[in-house]
Amino acid sequence: MCRFGEKLLCLATLLMFHLAIVAGDDLLVITVATEANDGYFRFMSSTSKHKYQVKVLGMGHTWKGGDVSRYAGGGQKILLLRDALEEFKENANLVIMFVDCYDVVFTNGPDEVIKLFRASQANILFSAEAFCWPDPTLAEYYPTVKINEKRYLNSGGFIGFAPFLYEIVNNSEVSNEDDDQLFYSKIFLNKRDSLKIKLDTTSTIFQNFNGALEDLSLKFEQSRTVLYNSRTENVPIVLHGNGPIKAEFNRLANYITNQWSPIKGCQECNMDTFSLSDVKDEDYPTVFMAVFIEHPTAFLEDFLFKIGALTYPKKKIDLYVHVAEPYHRAMVEEFLENRLLQYKTVHFDGPESGLNDGTARKLAIGEAMQHNSDFYLSIDSEVQLENSNTIQYLIERNRSVVAPLLVRPGKMWSNFWGAITSDGYYKRSDDYVAIVQNTRTGLWNVPYMYGVYLVQKRHLPVMSQFRLDTGYDNDMVLCGTFRDKVIFIYVDNQIYYGHLVDSENYETTHKHNDLYMIFDNRYTWEKKYIHEDYYKLRDSSFKDIVQPCPDVFWFPIVTSKFCDDYVEEMEHFGRWSQGGHEDTRLQGGYENVPTVDIHTNQIGWERHWLHFLREFIGPMNAKVFEGYYTEGRAIMNFVVRYRPGEQDRLRPHSDSSTYTINLALNTPNVDYEGGGVRFLRYNCSITDLRKGWLLMHPGRLTHHHEGLPTTKGTRYIMVSFIDP
Secondary structure, three states, X not given: OOOOOOOOOOHHHHHHXXXXXXXXXXXXXXXXXXXXXXXXXXXXXXXXXXXXXXEEEOOOOOOOXXXXXXXXXXXXXXXHHHHHHHHHOOOOOOEEEEEOOOOEEEOOOHHHHHHHHHHHOOOEEEEEEOOOOOOHHHHHHOOOOOOOOOOEEEEEEEEEEHHHHHHXXXXXXXXXXXXXXXXXXXXXXXXXXXXXXXXXXXXOOEEEOOOOHHHEEEEEOOOOEEEEEOOOOEOXXXXXXXXXXXXXXXXXXXXXXXXXXXOXXXXXXXXXXXXXXXXXXXXXXXXEEEEEXXXXXXXXXXXXXXXXXXXXXXXXXXXXXXXXXXXXXXXXXXXXXXXXXXXXXXXXXXXXXXXXXXXXXXXXXXXXXXOOOOEEXXXXXXXXXXXXXXXXXXXXXXXXXXXXXXXXXXXXXXXXXXXXXXXXXXXXXXXXXXXXXXOOOOEEEEOEEOOEEEEEHHHHHHHOOOOOOOXXXXXXXXXXXXXXXXXXXXXXXXXXXXXXXXXXXXXXOOOOXXXXXXXXXXXXXXXXXXXXXXXXXXXOOHXXXXXXXOOEEEEEOEOHHHHHHHHHHHHHHOOOOOOOOEOOOOOOOEOOOOOOEEEHHHHOOHHHHHHHHHHHHHHHHHHHOOOOOXXXXXXXXXXXXXXXXXXXXXXXXXXXXXXXXXXXXXOEOOOEEEOOEEEOOOOEEEOOOOOOEEEEEEOOOOOOEEEOOEEXXXXXXXXXEEOO
């Protein structure tokens, strides 16, 4: 097993490093790779799986062939190949295939390649593409081809008998900076007949992706997935993600070479992984955890709680927190004060530091390098990590960069992009929805992620070099840096990690702003504010609902946290009525049965409460009052405050409603003494109320009732007259 991602050179890979001696005696694959990046490891895994004999040239050398992904170049590959072919120049029976490395995978074995090559009746067979690069003026000299074929030579893949390959690489002088494709193109145009050089115009062996994506599709068979060229009706063997389409090539490579299929799922997700289950806490790898709170964020209290609840040994974590938003400073400082001694080290930068998002992230990466941390974990404040073992799971995946899949619940918004446009912006991939909805699970090579991700130590120097002055968002720049350096970004949806919150409409004008997020973040809102037993009762039978008095139904609906936040919100507003009959808040200006109260519309929460009535109280109404379906209308929605010396009780009365709800917001014999409700017709009282539990009873006709005296403390209840 490769431990903690250090260099990722497992024994099997080391054996393949220069020459893997396997089956396929009459075919040798040669490639050039000057560094062992993720593209190299994918290439070697692919050739090993299909039992190719591979020779790697240039490993450890400095690349001098230019940036061939953007400009002409690559002459260094010719020079390296020229030297390598010296020992094979007289072996007429040896077939050699030369291919690029970082953007190439194989889908079948050497026997099929040899069969197809011999069928071509060529001495040398080059791959073909749709563009005449790098000199388009040569296009007119190429032989014409059929409409479903590709016309122009591509140097990223070719195969031939060793003596003929030796002859063409020695055809003329070449320098490191010269373009290899132009070099071979001129030979093809001048000597194709004499040397019997052909192009694989129908992609029988070689498939170049650039200019051909519309021709290609995945075919999902029962136990495997293949890439099919619909234009030529072939299933090519050597797949080359040439040109500016690397992200789409990486996406398709998630499936091909038997990596993912409908029946077997992800077949390579467990390759090179390891387990921390038997590792002692003191032997865990070190993690630099950087937390960024850059803007007002919904449910930040819950975010911080989940950070503190992560089970990874805290003495193995160096914690960095950057808070750019002054509104959140006090909450974060309180969080850190309570945990200061738990972590190995803690560094806090608040708004006064003057750091912006980009400079804070670069600072954190630099500190991770100074600490010599084994991993760098970045977490943004909109991330809700519900899985407390997240860090362990991400480390065990043993990938260069890995992010847990997170989604805004009920929406298609996630923390990754399956594809990108040519200028690096979002583009929906064909499999995006399937991954987001978990109908396809695995480890997915993607071009972009944000929010939370784990990076192996060896890539921190590259991370530290990302630029801040590009005009792009910092996460886009960082992911672009990874892509340029062939560092693969993976998103994991094999298990559930958590979700994202939406803070676009989050306001900071209230005491407890999370209360107002029921529309934008329903899932998070429910997790925080809906009682855990509510759903069981909602889905249970009528007989499971408690009836303390005839036709009075009692059940849990909200959490203690909801009650506390709601009461504090009312007290923060503070404009309690005087408990008199005159009430300018009402349409007629008169209240027949007055209370000391605050209406929900006074704190801007009317719309939210009516939604709560329809979504959470409505289903219970349908259960207990069979045959009646509420319209969810309520004109009177208010919090009542009872306490001695102000208003301690409420005289007998009937509500102007079809049914009424009465929600207890605090606890008897703790927050107050006395209180409760008495239904006169039934001579039935309920005094031992439960915080977060709701009483539901008929209104104007049958349930004449009164509020019993509160003798000590303060009692709060939420009341609604529904369907008046």
